Amino acid sequence: MATAPKQIEVGSDYKEKYGFFVPEDYIFKAKRGLNPEIVKEISWMKKEPEWMLNMRLRSLEIFRKKPMPKWGADLSVIDFENIFYYLKASDRQSKTWEDLPPDIKATYDRLGVPEAERKFLAGVSAQYESEVVYHSLQEELTKKGVIFTDTDSALRDYPELFKEYFGTVIPPADNKFSALNTAVWSGGSFIYVPKGVRVEVPLQAYFRINAENMGQFERTLIICDEGSFVHYIEGCTAPIYTTDSLHSAVVEIIVKKNARCRYTTIQNWSTNVFNLVTKRAMAYADATMEWVDGNLGSQITMKYPSVYLMEPGAKGDVLSVAFAGKGQHQDAGGKMIHVAPNTTSTITSKSISKGGGRTSYRGHIKIYPGANNCKSFVKCDALLLDDESRSDTYPYNDVDAENVTLGHEATVSKVSDEQLFYLMSRGIPRAEAETMIVNGFIEPFTKELPLEYAVELNRLIQLEMEGSVG
């Protein structure tokens, strides 16, 4: 066991200097379960304005009333009364390195994740020492008028901007889990990119990481003003260990005229987690929204990033990859809602199942009356690595407009004997050849990632593949 990570000195000027939200020392005792008192306490501790408290309470009502979804993965085992809905960072840190499951530790070793970083990922340390990078980036951003902060700070520091957009893309009543998130949200990222500003460096949650950022009920809000561009990256390839069994985030994005936003996710929660996430963007005239969504970890993931194509010329893309191993069910896909004419969308889904794992593609293309001349193309490819694994496709199409081009292609395949024989005939051992074929299969996804993520993802697939098929 190495020494404990060096903690960042938290001075009184901390927030000013780094833009971090450092919770003050409240007297709050974490309790399980959910009721209006808990919600009030969360809001009080965060010193929120009254409108937010009211919105939280209203959302709690909605959450209580809404039934559990009857489609998708089996969620009946979630015990809502046995969950901590708000934990201070200091409460989360009760774990020690020794408590970690050996497989998680082994994966960190194999991936070569640096010491300080793996402690953060494992929930042992609340902070990750990337502030130096973050600090210089933050200066650049401030010059351009870009806001990049955590969502709690944004509510405090930019109240009007926040109130104008919060909950407008995904209202609390959208679904049971968006209601839950709105009632108890904490952490997440807030980004505002002013008109015409292009942020050339991808913004990563990693830069601005603290325990709240990777909490259970993150809330992210991104506003791309006219003609702007931003690429945001959420998560990381290394597994994130948490004892919290439910992760239910909401991500809202507004992409205004001529703007472009790309949102990249690499989700690799430990396999005890239910990951139920609502992600949606509104794209206006000639705007482009791209979701690049990779799901590797968790026990169950239900996630369908969507784009509402609100005005002519809007374009939506979803590129998703799901990897389901033993005991995992990845129910993922995308939704494209064509509200305006002359809008285009594509959904490309790649899934890999092994060891009895299950992947489902679930997609919805909706084309409203009057949204003529729209184009949408869906392609889903599933790769099954053995006979016990499973893959399903659930495409839903509603077309109420004229002159629409709608395409759908789906394939299910196994690692081909011919491909395997070809690679092996060149001296490449079977396991390595299989890994190459799987990495090749998801290459359309990997090539969209920044290089370091792509490299890590390939290594992770290699780890997942070891001894899997024969």
Next chain:
Amino acid sequence: MADFEIKDLRASVEGRQILKGVSLAISKGEVHAVMGPNGSGKSTLSHTLMGHPGYTVDGGSVIFKGQNVLELEPDERARLGMFLAFQYPVVVPGISMTNFLRTALNSKRGYDGKDKSKQVTPKEFRSMLKGELEVLHMDDSFLPRYINDGFSGGEKKRAEILQMAMLKPEIAILDETDSGLDIDSIKFVAEAVNRMRGPELGILIITHYTRVLEFIKPDFVHVLVDGKFVLSGGPEIADRLEKTGYAEWGHTEEEPKEVA
């Protein structure tokens, strides 16, 4: 004893016996040609020698470096020094030719991700590639492309020979390498193969037509009909087949297409 000895090899596909006792001894430095009409078992021979899972060995042995390679996995055969240039090279999407060539070369050298001294250095890799690409009249642009993906017939066959040149086998099987090639491509491929000829390489050319043998002169020619060799001898046999075809064994050119 020859370096590579096929003894009484019998093999079947989907329960049907195709090879009915094939024996052939190849020594390094020699070029052997196996010729035969469609359906005679030429492809079965090449696939069985390399260990394709769709072909069942019913008997016989193939001894190379003191081992019966029929008991080895295809990758083990390759690392022992065998190579098969495919008649129909397989498309593998998402993996670049560069990545493929480098991985294959590292595997051949026994690099398993640990002992860095076995790993091919970028500089060495580049310089090896450069020389071989020139001989094959190929340019760099195909390196970032996916394995055989969208390659023309000529590009695929040249890419096979490029892999052979990089991996430097001791026994190379060229399966219908001339099929689907225009005359210029055949010349480039033949030139590359001829450059590799020498005391360290034994070659088995499998072909239907004699054309490729004008460019790669064989030392021995064997005629395969119905799963057995019916004639073996020197290059003069190829000349004879050029004139009369396989008619003397009851085969005409209008045969149904060869299986597998």
